[in-house]
Each structure stands twice: as C-alpha cells, then as structure tokens.
Amino acid sequence: MDVPPVSHPIWSNIITGKVRYQFEFLATKFLLRYLSLQVNRDPSSHTIERSAQDLHDIFVRNADLISVQHDLIKIFGNDSVQGYMYDILEVKAKIAHGERLLLAGDESLLKSLPAGNWIGGSIPYFMTEQGGLTTRQKIYVTTLPDSVLDFSVKVYDAATLDSIYTDMTGKGFSIIIMPGSSKTHLAFALRAPQYPGFGHSPLIGWIAGVHLDNLGKITPKIFNGQTRDMLEDGAVVMHCLLPSTHIAEVGYLNIFEQGNGDTITFGQDGFSAREAYVNGKRTNFVDYVTQQQLDTRLPLVADYFGSMVNVSFQSVDTENQKVRFYAPVFAGIPYKHAQPFKDYAQQFNEKTPMHLDKHPAFSCNCILNYLYSELEGKRVGNITGPTTFGEVVYQLLNQTMAYLTITDLTENQPAL
Numbered sequence: 001m002d003v004p005p006v007s008h009p010i011w012s013n014i015i016t017g018k019v020r021y022q023f024e025f026l027a028t029k030f031l032l033r034y035l036s037l038q039v040n041r042d043p044s045s046h047t048i049e050r051s052a053q054d055l056h057d058i059f060v061r062n063a064d065l066i067s068v069q070h071d072l073i074k075i076f077g078n079d080s081v082q083g084y085m086y087d088i089l090e091v092k093a094k095i096a097h098g099e100r101l102l103l104a105g106d107e108s109l110l111k112s113l114p115a116g117n118w119i120g121g122s123i124p125y126f127m128t129e130q131g132g133l134t135t136r137q138k139i140y141v142t143t144l145p146d147s148v149l150d151f152s153v154k155v156y157d158a159a160t161l162d163s164i165y166t167d168m169t170g171k172g173f174s175i176i177i178m179p180g181s182s183k184t185h186l187a188f189a190l191r192a193p194q195y196p197g198f199g200h201s202p203l204i205g206w207i208a209g210v211h212l213d214n215l216g217k218i219t220p221k222i223f224n225g226q227t228r229d230m231l232e233d234g235a236v237v238m239h240c241l242l243p244s245t246h247i248a249e250v251g252y253l254n255i256f257e258q259g260n261g262d263t264i265t266f267g268q269d270g271f272s273a274r275e276a277y278v279n280g281k282r283t284n285f286v287d288y289v290t291q292q293q294l295d296t297r298l299p300l301v302a303d304y305f306g307s308m309v310n311v312s313f314q315s316v317d318t319e320n321q322k323v324r325f326y327a328p329v330f331a332g333i334p335y336k337h338a339q340p341f342k343d344y345a346q347q348f349n350e351k352t353p354m355h356l357d358k359h360p361a362f363s364c365n366c367i368l369n370y371l372y373s374e375l376e377g378k379r380v381g382n383i384t385g386p387t388t389f390g391e392v393v394y395q396l397l398n399q400t401m402a403y404l405t406i407t408d409l410t411e412n413q414p415a416l
Contacts (some may be wrong), residue, residue: 105139118225121208124357125387129232132375165197207390344373
C-alpha cells in the first residue's frame with residue numbers, strides 16, 4: 001500500500017490529536033508519544049509540520065512491514081487513493097525503492113528523474129484530494145496495485161501501435177500514454193477500433209499535454225522510465241499481469257448527453273470538417289455553428305449503442321472555413337450537440353457509477369472539463385488523477401473521466 005505524501009492533512013491531524021488510531025507498529029507508538037508532547041509544548045505551525053514529517057517518514061521507512069500496512073489501512077482504509085501529489089525528492093525515493101509508478105508532471109521534473117520502474121507524461125493540471133490544482137512543482141504519482149504480478153514496458157510508434165492489443169499476453173490490463181497532437185496520437189484516434197484484437201484486454205490511458213501558456217511553443221512529452229528516454233511522438237505502454245483471482249475493468253464517466261436538436265453527420269473521418277449533413281441536408285459547417293450560436297464548450301455527442309461518445313470542438317476557423325475537433329468525427333455516425341446543464345459538480349456526482357464510491361486504481365479527467373467547469377480548487381467525487389489532453393478507454397475519448405478498477409474475485413471488492 002502506498003504511503004500518502006506528507007502534504008496530506010491526515011499526518012498533522014494525527015500529530016495534533018484531531019484523530020486517534022490504535023497503531024500496531026511499536027516504533028510508531030513510541031514516536032507519536034514523543035511528537036505529541038513536543039506539539040503540546042509548542043503548537044506552532046513549524047513544530048506541527050516538523051512532527052508530521054517525522055511521523056510520515058517512519059511509515060515510509062517501514063512500509064513493507066505487515067504491522068505498518070495494517071496501520072495504513074486503519075488510517076486510509078482498504079480503498080485508499082492509488083495516487084497523490086509528491087515533490088521531486090519523494091518521487092526519486094520511490095523510484096529508488098523499486099516502486100512501479102505512473103507519473104504525470106511538468107517535463108522539467110520528469111526528465112530529471114532516475115531510471116526505474118515507471119512511465120510518464122507531461123501535464124501540469126491535476127485533480128487532487130484538495131480539488132483541481134495547476135502546478136509545475138509536483139508530480140502526480142499512481143502506484144501500481146500490489147495485485148499486479150509483473151509488468152513490461154514497450155514503446156510504439158504510429159506504424160507499430162496496431163499490435164498493442166495482441167501484445168497483451170495473459171490476464172491483466174495495459175496503460176498507454178501518448179503526446180498530444182503527435183502522429184501516433186492521431187493515428188490511434190482514427191484507427192484504434194480496427195486494430196487486431198481490439199477490446200480483448202482492458203486498455204486505459206491518457207494524452208500528455210503542456211501548460212496552456214505554452215501551447216504551440218513546446219510539445220507534449222512521454223517518458224520510458226526504464227531507459228529515461230523522452231519522446232515527443234510515440235506511445236509508451238505498461239502491460240500489467242494480474243493473477244487469476246483478480247479482474248481489471250476500464251470505463252468512463254461522461255456527464256454529457258445528446259440534446260434534442262439537429263442530427264449531424266459527416267462525409268469523411270477526420271479531426272476537422274468544412275461540411276456536414278444537418279438532418280440529411282449538406283451544409284457549410286462553419287456557417288451552421290456560427291448561425292446556430294452553438295456553445296462550443298459543449299461537445300458533439302454520438303450514441304454508441306447506449307454509450308455516449310464526445311467529439312469536442314477545438315476551434316471554428318471562419319477565415320479558412322473549417323471546424324477543428326480534439327477527436328475525430330467518423331463518417332456515417334449521427335451526432336447531436338450536447339444537452340446543456342447548470343452545475344458541473346452536481347452533474348458529475350449524479351452520474352458517478354455506484355461502484356465508484358470507492359477509489360479506482362487509476363483515473364484521469366479531461367482538461368476541457370477542468371477549464372470549462374472552473375475546477376481549480378474544486379473537488380468532485382472521490383476521483384483524483386492527471387487532467388489530460390484526452391483519455392483512452394480502448395479508444396480515444398474527449399471530455400470524460402476515465403477509470404480503471406481491479407476486483408479481487410475472492411473478496412468481491414476492489415483490490416489494493
């Protein structure tokens with residue numbers, strides 16, 4: 001079980017006596033008595049922070065002990081979040097310890113990390129336990145669950161990515177990261193359902209990005225932590241093996257539904273369109289979007305046999321008469337503009353599936369949800385993770401929250 005960072009408020013709450021636990025690990029009991037006395041004598045923020053650090057550190061140093069694992073469960077529960085924000089020194093220590101990690105953070109941080117059992121992608125936007133956060137100083141760390149028996153890391157490009165499903169051997173799941181707007185990202189978006197073995201094993205992941213101030217100035221990056229290679233094109237994939245007693249499932253939460261307006265279809269696949277068929281009538285799509293005053297913060301939504309799939313607007317270029325999208329539209333698929341709603345947090349909580357009342361093993365949310373719903377500093381549900389330039393759940397998605405759950409079939413509840 002992962003040890004949450006010292007920035008988590010629980011450590012100071014324990015030190016100050018706001019919460020109390022009957023710990024098993026003997027050294028923790030002794031240290032906590034000493035630290036409590038120090039805080040009682042000097043309840044300054046400096047003393048509390050220093051004492052919280054000492055308490056946190058004893059858990060980190062002894063995290064492999066059964067008694068400490070039991071104590072962590074007492075504090076954080078069996079369904080503890082698998083990911084937290086860490087500073088660079090903490091991440092380096094976790095890598096040195098051999099932990100198996102999925103990392104998301106600013107390019108400057110990720111490229112300074114040592115080789116180890118990790119893959120990563122650039123992004124400075126996150127959903128944390130304290131709410132939406134923009135930072136270039138910390139890294140979001142997801143630790144692979146203990147149920148993962150083994151893993152392998154493989155790097156693909158646009159020409160080789162079609163083997164991703166057939167490369168998944170055994171029972172388990174795979175996690176993929178691709179740089180936004182790279183050739184591999186675009187190829188995957190257009191062709192993933194055509195890949196051999198599509199859907200035979202769970203595939204989840206995200207599209208790396210950059211701070212919006214740097215759009216067009218620097219490119220998103222992905223990282224193979226085993227070799228320390230940094231790539232601006234390609235896909236880095238972690239194939240994970242599970243025991244026969246565990247099962248992985250991937251899914252997504254889409255807060256958008258089809259509206260009651262026009263039915264829109266397109267004549268060809270692509271990330272842009274000049275023309276569309278509106279209720280069967282050939283139409284200049286730029287004129288249509290402009291004249292109808294469509295709110296381009298709301299996506300086009302297609303019904304895939306009961307699953308709503310979004311295509312998000314990137315821009316409406318009146319000069320070149322072209323509408324650009326963040327995901328491809330597909331010829332012959334009927335789309336409708338999304339139904340508007342008033343309250344994002346309420347919509348999110350109402351649509352969260354029942355089995356996600358506990359934390360998933362991995363999740364990510366779309367940057368467009370983050371921006372349009374003004375999630376900076378706001379928390380929605382129990383979901384934490386990187387806020388991305390696109391989500392992968394078997395194929396590319398937009399304006400969704402993607403998640404991975406792992407269930408221990410012998411206990412019929414999510415595994416650690």
